[in-house]
Amino acid sequence: MKKVFLLAAIICFASSIFAQSDKYKDAMKTNIALLDSIRGNGNGIELANKFERIGDAEKTQWLPYYYAAYSTITQAYAEKDNSKKDAMADKAQQLLDKAETINGKENSETGVIKSMIATTHMTIDPQSRYMTYGPAITAALDKSKSLDPTNPRPVLIEAENTFFTPEAYGGGKDAAKKLLDQAKTLNDNFKPETDLSPNWGKTAINYFLSQYK
Amino acid sequence: MQRVIFLSLLILSITAKSQVKISGKVTDNHNKILGGISISLQNSYDGATSDSLGNFSFTTTEKGAHILSASSTGYKSFDENINIDGNPLIVNISLKEEITALKAVIISAGTFEASDQKRASALSPIDIVTTASANADITAALKTLPGTQQVGESEGLFVRGGTAAETKIYIDGTLVNKFFYSSEPNLATRGRFNPFLFKGTIFSSGGYSALYGQALSSVLLLESIDLPEKASASFGFSYLAANAGIQTLSKNKKSSWGFTYAYTNLALVYNLIKQKLDYFQVPILNEGDANFRIKTSATGMLKYFGSFSTTNVAFRNQDVDSLNMKDAFALKNRYMYHNLSWKEKIGRGWKLNIGTSFSTNHDEINSELQDRNNVKQVLTNDSIFAIKNFNLENKGQYANAKVVFEKNLFSLNAVRFGGEYNYSNEKSFFALYNGYVYPQVIKENIIAAFAETDIYVTNDIAAKVGLRAEHSQLINKTNLAPRASVAYKFPDNSQFSLAYGIFYQDPESKYLPSINQLHFAEATHYIAQYQKISNQRTFRTEIFYKKYKDLFKTGITSYGAFSAINNKGFGDAKGIEFFWRDKKTIKNIDYWISYSYLDTKRDFLNYPFAIEPSFVSKHTASLVVKKFVTKLKTQFNASYTFATGRPYYNISYDYANKNYKIFDEGRTKDYNNLSLSVNYLPSIGKAKAKSFTVFVFSLTNVLGANNIYTYNYSANNQNKVAVTPPSKRFLYLGCFISLGIDRSQDEIDNHL
Numbered sequence: 001m002k003k004v005f006l007l008a009a010i011i012c013f014a015s016s017i018f019a020q021s022d023k024y025k026d027a028m029k030t031n032i033a034l035l036d037s038i039r040g041n042g043n044g045i046e047l048a049n050k051f052e053r054i055g056d057a058e059k060t061q062w063l064p065y066y067y068a069a070y071s072t073i074t075q076a077y078a079e080k081d082n083s084k085k086d087a088m089a090d091k092a093q094q095l096l097d098k099a100e101t102i103n104g105k106e107n108s109e110t111g112v113i114k115s116m117i118a119t120t121h122m123t124i125d126p127q128s129r130y131m132t133y134g135p136a137i138t139a140a141l142d143k144s145k146s147l148d149p150t151n152p153r154p155v156l157i158e159a160e161n162t163f164f165t166p167e168a169y170g171g172g173k174d175a176a177k178k179l180l181d182q183a184k185t186l187n188d189n190f191k192p193e194t195d196l197s198p199n200w201g202k203t204a205i206n207y208f209l210s211q212y213k
Numbered sequence: 214m215q216r217v218i219f220l221s222l223l224i225l226s227i228t229a230k231s232q233v234k235i236s237g238k239v240t241d242n243h244n245k246i247l248g249g250i251s252i253s254l255q256n257s258y259d260g261a262t263s264d265s266l267g268n269f270s271f272t273t274t275e276k277g278a279h280i281l282s283a284s285s286t287g288y289k290s291f292d293e294n295i296n297i298d299g300n301p302l303i304v305n306i307s308l309k310e311e312i313t314a315l316k317a318v319i320i321s322a323g324t325f326e327a328s329d330q331k332r333a334s335a336l337s338p339i340d341i342v343t344t345a346s347a348n349a350d351i352t353a354a355l356k357t358l359p360g361t362q363q364v365g366e367s368e369g370l371f372v373r374g375g376t377a378a379e380t381k382i383y384i385d386g387t388l389v390n391k392f393f394y395s396s397e398p399n400l401a402t403r404g405r406f407n408p409f410l411f412k413g414t415i416f417s418s419g420g421y422s423a424l425y426g427q428a429l430s431s432v433l434l435l436e437s438i439d440l441p442e443k444a445s446a447s448f449g450f451s452y453l454a455a456n457a458g459i460q461t462l463s464k465n466k467k468s469s470w471g472f473t474y475a476y477t478n479l480a481l482v483y484n485l486i487k488q489k490l491d492y493f494q495v496p497i498l499n500e501g502d503a504n505f506r507i508k509t510s511a512t513g514m515l516k517y518f519g520s521f522s523t524t525n526v527a528f529r530n531q532d533v534d535s536l537n538m539k540d541a542f543a544l545k546n547r548y549m550y551h552n553l554s555w556k557e558k559i560g561r562g563w564k565l566n567i568g569t570s571f572s573t574n575h576d577e578i579n580s581e582l583q584d585r586n587n588v589k590q591v592l593t594n595d596s597i598f599a600i601k602n603f604n605l606e607n608k609g610q611y612a613n614a615k616v617v618f619e620k621n622l623f624s625l626n627a628v629r630f631g632g633e634y635n636y637s638n639e640k641s642f643f644a645l646y647n648g649y650v651y652p653q654v655i656k657e658n659i660i661a662a663f664a665e666t667d668i669y670v671t672n673d674i675a676a677k678v679g680l681r682a683e684h685s686q687l688i689n690k691t692n693l694a695p696r697a698s699v700a701y702k703f704p705d706n707s708q709f710s711l712a713y714g715i716f717y718q719d720p721e722s723k724y725l726p727s728i729n730q731l732h733f734a735e736a737t738h739y740i741a742q743y744q745k746i747s748n749q750r751t752f753r754t755e756i757f758y759k760k761y762k763d764l765f766k767t768g769i770t771s772y773g774a775f776s777a778i779n780n781k782g783f784g785d786a787k788g789i790e791f792f793w794r795d796k797k798t799i800k801n802i803d804y805w806i807s808y809s810y811l812d813t814k815r816d817f818l819n820y821p822f823a824i825e826p827s828f829v830s831k832h833t834a835s836l837v838v839k840k841f842v843t844k845l846k847t848q849f850n851a852s853y854t855f856a857t858g859r860p861y862y863n864i865s866y867d868y869a870n871k872n873y874k875i876f877d878e879g880r881t882k883d884y885n886n887l888s889l890s891v892n893y894l895p896s897i898g899k900a901k902a903k904s905f906t907v908f909v910f911s912l913t914n915v916l917g918a919n920n921i922y923t924y925n926y927s928a929n930n931q932n933k934v935a936v937t938p939p940s941k942r943f944l945y946l947g948c949f950i951s952l953g954i955d956r957s958q959d960e961i962d963n964h965l
Contacts, residue, residue, distance in 0.1 A: 053259070
């Protein structure tokens, strides 16, 4: 009788642990699958909120905050109203700070988001803001590359920046092509650490490469 | 028994998994619907984001007591205890707006700000250097803004019916004496300071803060740059000047020092561009400056900036009293300026700003009457000609100190208070043709104390209230000047502001000493402003009324100089101004239009009664256009300024009636100036270029308008001579090279 009771208790306890951990993975996977749809449907903030709730509940996982920051800044890229962009970039920075605090250090992936945040601030008024944010964009990408030379995302973001920079400033489609090819090669060979680790970018690489056909 | 337990466990787990719907609506405290707000059940993944109608809905398997929270940037977070007992819950959420710098109304009446901070501003620092008519002179760029006059025969900013002396200029919080190069007759000299030294410019055309005083009309506040991004060396060449400098940056990026030196010689320019004056010493300037900037802590910054300059110039001009005579004017100037400032957060929400500056100025002026062969003529039997031969030596020493304590209260509310001390000691030696020397010392000590508070009721309503007290030792008088402004933001983000203030000023030293007891001149400002800054567009309009009281009246002293005799002057100024800037309507073209209407009269100095002063136009308008052509790597700038004719007077002493009288008056023709400038940046596009080069070409008065600023009269009132620009056009051609720092993307367009 006691044994049965104990067994039942153990089963309940264990299943709740597994359930908890499965719940985290399931929720993360469901939401990660939605990342690529942000640019199309404009649901970046909703998705960021979902990630942030997971982060708030888990407290020890940096990835939910990382993805919340990524979703927020991706939505900021798509935002047409310049007057809203600074606040979105600031929110992304807050989320990224939380991710870095939990993770204990910056890594190649957070560097990519940092550069996207700086880019968002800069595009609001490039003429007067370049001096402040321009060097930050480059520095964050360089750091990201040096922390993980196999990461395709800093190269993709650099390619994207180059793609939209006018030719006269050393940008343009042709200049971006080389970087896109490099990003594609890196992406084909990239092995994410876990199945929840950052692995986005393929859709964007393919989209930009399709512009050359 | 076992079964019962197992069954009950099973039931428990099933009920635990049953889902409960939680829904509601999110609004702000004004019942405005809020979309995009994150709602969450704390310590669970469950939650939702409110839709565009403010509605949210989600299901949860949680049970019992929980906290439902909602949060969004700019709002205070909302937490409510709820009990989930299996029934659907409806929770309506009302979020309270947080007062934040990003959202709050800006107290802006009377003020134009050029900054690259996040807050919306009408201008950016780069606008100052790319305004075509400015030729990289800060105050010249400000003359394309509403409220300023196109005075070309003397330096300074003439704002809303005020004289140039009614505008004071501050660098990093402390007063700058002799901001402009020493005056030359009928010429407007430039400001001494390079616009690239400053990262922020605030130009107030009235109603300004209690932190500043001794200016009846206007203040110009300049904020110097912080640590550079990179170390660099720079060189510049033009057909009138050459300069070189370095700026270092320590490895830990916490300190920096640098210096520059510039040599200017206008010999070549004056050979190529015909001057109306006959220069027997072309202007030669030697200028140097040095700086250091140290980050004393995470929040502290210590800055030093110092400069020196020497000027040497001499020219002849047709004498106004005799066609056979010329006036020869020679000026040698030495100037030195030091500014040391320290900013730090001292804990518990307190901020400290300390600034000091010290400057010296030395002018040696020689005036001669010469005949057609440029030979000095001493005509002692006619006092009008006799006094044209003189030497004047001015030695000025100036010291300023200012301390400001600032305490941040909740949200954006703050109190500020502190003190200011301004010292000046001006010695002059006026030596007449006959050897008589009139030495004179004017010493002034002004002590001021001020307090000010920023009050934010909500994001939509704010006020700034301040009080300033000043004591002048020179006139031995004390004043008390209240200042107040309020601002209200409409739901469409446009805003309305009001400003009021009383401003005092002591007499200008050139009208001293006085034989009579004087007191402060006084002005009261009333300003109403409507402003809308939206994405890429700015609209701003202001109406103002300024009442002058106790202005200084002058009389003639024994040797013919003006001297202040009483405070019986008065006047007023009223007007309306518009400013429109648009970067959106025409693709890749950025333009602004400003218009000022000014109706003013005053009785001061030697005016016999209240008249429209000779330094104002009723209507002034400017159009400034900027276009960057990516393919050519070139920025094209144009500016056009129009001002209606100014009144001019021949006011002389009427010995018969023993008073001043207007012997003649008139109005100049309208003023027109179209200026163009082109900046070519060939280094753009060379990725990671080690050097950056800019070529600058500019031409003023392209259309060759014959502008007349005013008229000078002969002593016998028979002859009048137009005062015009020194040359019809001015052309500038230069090249600037910067090594080590890539500035090529300064001018990057909006694509990235």
